[in-house]
Each structure stands twice: as C-alpha cells, then as structure tokens.
Amino acid sequence: MKRTLLEMIIVVLFGTLVISSVVTGVFDEPKPGMFQTMGRPVRLMDLPDTMLIVPPLHNVKVGKITLNDQDFYLVLGQDGSGRDVITFDCNNNLNLTDDSSGNLLLSYEGRIVKLITNALVRYGTDVFPYYICILWNTENGSVVYFGLTRREGTLVVEGEVFHAAIAETDSDGVYNKENILLMVDLNRNGRFEEHEVSPRILQISGRFYEVDEVAKNGSSVVLRETEDKILTPVLGEKLIIPELSLTDMEGKPVDLGSDEWKLLYFEPLHRERSERTLTLLKELSQIKGFQRIVFLALPEEGCCQDSENTFFEQLKKIKGLQVVTLNMERALSVMEKLSLISPETFMIISPENKLIYRTPVAIITDQLIWKAVAVPLENPKMFLGSF
C-alpha cells in the first residue's frame, strides 16, 4: 500500500515537472502582414501546361507557385490600357477571372509590379489562406514571391495566457520548426517587440523555451524548456549571459559577465566603414567609466586581407580593448546567442549585468510588409555624454 502511494506520488511529481517544462500555443485564422520572408523564383511559361481561364491581357506569361505541394497559377500581361498587371488564382480553380476579392493590393514601385494576394491552401481537410507578395521586375522579366502570413493566437505558460503569433519564413506554405518566427507579447503592451520575437528560443518568465513541435498548417506549437540560452535584451533588466567561450586576438578569454562596466560593440566589417569604426573605438577607449570594451568583428570574406591586417594592428594599440574576430560560421551562432544586430550593435552592461543601453530596434507594422530596423548610432558622443 505504502509502495503504491509512493509510486503515485513519484508519477504525479514527474508529470508536474514534465508539464511545467512544456508550453503550448494555439493559433487562429491566418492574417496578412509579416516581415519579408525568403524569396522564391517563379518559373515562367509562354503557354500554361493546363487549361486556364485567363482575363483578356496582352503579352501573357504564365507562372506557377507551389504551396504545401499544391500548384497555384499566376498570369502576367498588359491590360487594354497597356498597364502591367498580375493576376493570381487564389482559389485554385484554374479560373483567374474570379479572384478579385482575394487580391489585396496591386502596386507599382519603380520597375517592380507588386501584388499582395492569398492562396487558399489545403492542409488535410482544412483550407487556410496563405498570404503572399509577388514581385515582377518588368525590366528583366523575372518574378519572385515571398510569404506574408502570420497566424495570431495565444501561448499558455504555467497558466498565464499571452497574446502570440507564428509565421513561417521559407515561403513554402509549410510550418516547421526550422523555418518559423514566433512572437509573444510578454509585457502585454499590445505589440511585439524585438526581444519578443524569435526564430528558435524565447525567454519567458526567467526560463528558456525552445520550439519543439509545430503543426504543418501553423495552428499549434509546443515549446519545451531548454538549457540553451540566448541573451534577452530588455533595458534595465539583469541579463542572463550565455556561455560562449570567446577569446580575443591574443588568445585571452573574454568574460562578458564580469562584475565591471562593459561595453560590447559588434560590427560586420566593410572596407568603407573601417575608418569610422577605428575612430569610434579610440573615442570609446578614452572614457574612464568602461573597464572592459569588447569589439566583436566579422571580417569580410575573400576581400581586402591586407587592409584588414593593418586595421587589426591599429586596433591592438587601443588600450583596454579586446578584439574578437568571428568567421561567418561562428558569427551566426554568436549573433543569435547575444542578440546582435547588423549593421552594428552597442551594449552597455553594468557590473550587476543590467542592460543599460542597447542599439534600439524599431518594429514597424503599419504596412503589410513589416519592418524591423536597427537604429544605428550616428553620433556616439550623444549618449556617451550622458553616461
């Protein structure tokens, strides 16, 4: 009897432990509007490979877009007034004259004709709209498209409900954990901020969760607690700094969590910017407040080796500066773990590891193609003066 009770307690405890390390998300009807995702080329034909009903256009070309293994046709051409137009078979009935309600926006930007539309994609017995943007370059005739769909819903973490959204980033109409973007409004301010959007790992209530399972149609997601950490840049909050084993150019270890004032600066090197970077780092080294300045550099591959060597030799002369060079393979993982932004990221970290400043990122969602733009520092003295 006692043994059975003990076994039950162990099972319940284990169950509680497992359940608390799992987070689920459920997402509703897809909506148009997302960051630009991966572009996919559209192969064009002079004649369709099946019977299509098309609107009366001149100089017609036909293309196909494949979403979740289903082909959707599009037709390019000029209408009676000579205007370039794109039409898309949203409902996939091979009739391109009955889709006007699905085509959201046809616009012209220079030589580009842009159509934002949707495809009714079948997932088993369900059908969901998948929003896309088609770009036709009328100068060279090339056509590409990319996905612009997000599904909004909720994420439940230990009984707490957060507004959330999911999007897929490789534009094939199939959600999988390698190609998604998860957004969670953690501070409940009604919008998604940079640290609330991630392709893989999110920090929620002090714990790290990694995407484990995603429904093919994006209707649900399962996250599991992970040991893997990424730096979550919230101003004024204590940072959990992931272990990275960084070493500087002289082979010395770089400790980003040391109890001193630290300035971290990340910059992918470009020949035309190297002089600015050098001047900036010299200026920063003059400030007595910083006990440690770390410069993470991503050199240009296959270019300008001599000028880079000269540049790094000059950097070595700057007192108190640790320089870490990253190759492309290493850089992407370091950038993810430290939430580094291109073209440049500044981070000022206090001795208690509180984030005092970080290059701000603006997420703009008032258009169907969202933008996330880092606001680079034009004049470093502006903020250093107040430090």
Place this chain on the structure above:
Amino acid sequence: MRIFLSLTVVLLIVTWGFGLMGGTDVLNAQAPFYDSKYPLFATLKDRGPLIDDPGCFVTFCWMHYWGDFRWYLEGKAEHYSSTGVPLSVTLSLSIKCVHPIFRYTLCSSSAAFSGLGQVSGSISCYPAGDAAECYKSCLCSN
C-alpha cells in the same frame, strides 16, 4: 708543370661559374625556366618552381544595393605569372541576404567565372530590401 695544370683547371672552373651568375640574372627575367646549359647548377634550379606563379588575387569585391529589392555583388580576380603571362583563374562569387534582426534567409546566389589572366563577374540577390543584411564572398582559385 703539375702546378700550372692545377691553376688552369681552377681558372676554367671560376670562369664557368661567373658565366653562370650572369645566366641566373637572365633566368629571373625572361629566360626559360629549365636551363641545362650549366649542368653543375641545373640541379639547384630544378628545386625552384617550374613557373614563377604568385597565385591569383581578388582585386575587386563590391556589394551594393541597387534598388527594387535587388543587391549586387561585383568581383574581379587576376592571375598572372611574374613575367606577365596570363594564367587560368576562377572567380567564385556568392551573396546571401538575411533578415537583419532575425537572421533567416531572404535570398542567396552564387556563380563562378573562369578565364585567363583577368576575370570579372557579377551576381544579384533578389528579393531583399535595403534594410537586409547581406554577406558576400569573393574567392579565386588557380
């Protein structure tokens, strides 16, 4: 008599040696790389490269945003012997544009251009807006 013969032999060897030094100078400029005119030193010359080849160089590698969601990468590579003879060279260009914050791929493209002496080429990455973060690679091989 024996002393006279020995001096003559020494003199001949020294004269032969000076002749070769002049030949070495010529060799560094335009002379054929195999020269068996002076068999004593031919062995030394055989240890050097058959062609004085400094290898190829990437002399130009420029990536820029063209507008209309298009990024361009232009490159140039050169491969000449030290005597100015054009040699075969392949320039490999690749470009990848990612989302600047979340780092998923927006577009990627690569191509190789081969030629003799000097070769140039350009590729584009489409579609990626002006806020995209693009990485380039210009590599040459002999």
